[in-house]
Amino acid sequence: KAGVTQTPRYLIKTRGQQVTLSCSPISGHRSVSWYQQTPGQGLQFLFEYFSETQRNKGNFPGRFSGRQFSNSRSEMNVSTLELGDSALYLCASQRVMNTEAFFGQGTRLTVV
Amino acid sequence: KQEVTQIPAALSVPEGENLVLNCSFTDSAIYNLQWFRQDPGKGLTSLLLIQSSQREQTSGRLNASLDKSSGRSTLYIAASQPGDSATYLCAVSNAGNNRKLIWGLGTSLAVNP
Numbered sequence: 001k002a003g004v005t006q007t008p009r010y011l012i013k014t015r016g017q018q019v020t021l022s023c024s025p026i027s028g029h030r031s032v033s034w035y036q037q038t039p040g041q042g043l044q045f046l047f048e049y050f051s052e053t054q055r056n057k058g059n060f061p062g063r064f065s066g067r068q069f070s071n072s073r074s075e076m077n078v079s080t081l082e083l084g085d086s087a088l089y090l091c092a093s094q095r096v097m098n099t100e101a102f103f104g105q106g107t108r109l110t111v112v
Numbered sequence: 113k114q115e116v117t118q119i120p121a122a123l124s125v126p127e128g129e130n131l132v133l134n135c136s137f138t139d140s141a142i143y144n145l146q147w148f149r150q151d152p153g154k155g156l157t158s159l160l161l162i163q164s165s166q167r168e169q170t171s172g173r174l175n176a177s178l179d180k181s182s183g184r185s186t187l188y189i190a191a192s193q194p195g196d197s198a199t200y201l202c203a204v205s206n207a208g209n210n211r212k213l214i215w216g217l218g219t220s221l222a223v224n225p
Contacts, residue, residue, distance in 0.1 A: 004155075006155075033212070033213070035213075042215050042216070042217045042218070043201070043203075043213075043215040045212040045213065045214075048212060056211075056212050058212065088153075090155055090156065092156075092213075097211065098143055098144070098205060098211045100146065100158055100161045101146060101158065101203075101213065102158055103148070103155045103156035103157070103158070104155050105154055105155040106154070106155045108153070
């Protein structure tokens, strides 16, 4: 059974650009959550999607957005990148909301 | 507002020792608590999930306990090995409508051969 797949694994972008990250959950899982991990802040919740609907949202600016497709794959987009957006972005897959969470390897975003 | 604290922040032990990692949370109204392991630069590996109605869960050399009333969980690692070296994170999911995971900052464990 394939795990959670995040692409790309690494990204380098310049300030002001935008970026799209992708997450394919475990087959049969319908809930996808996104987290930002930085050394100083730890893991911070971005948003959660279930059945193509955003169910929860964290305290991030509107530059951070996401969506979920009918096959449960999810994308998150960050526009007008800032240096402080450099982080490891992790995607969690759950069968349904509130069940055991399984994580991908993450996308390491560096903004220069 | 739920806050999760993990103590100690770092731990170094010789191989073979039994050890305990601690996780505390401020709001006892949780839905579940999950322990994860993270290797440097990598994603998270789920270790154990404890539902709010459970007292403990075991997987191999790992045992996690939950005391909701005191807001504490412990992860016990028996007979530690160098391969156990990693950062261990605990996360709680609150009861209620917003069940996002709320995280501690982790305990960085080094097991020395």
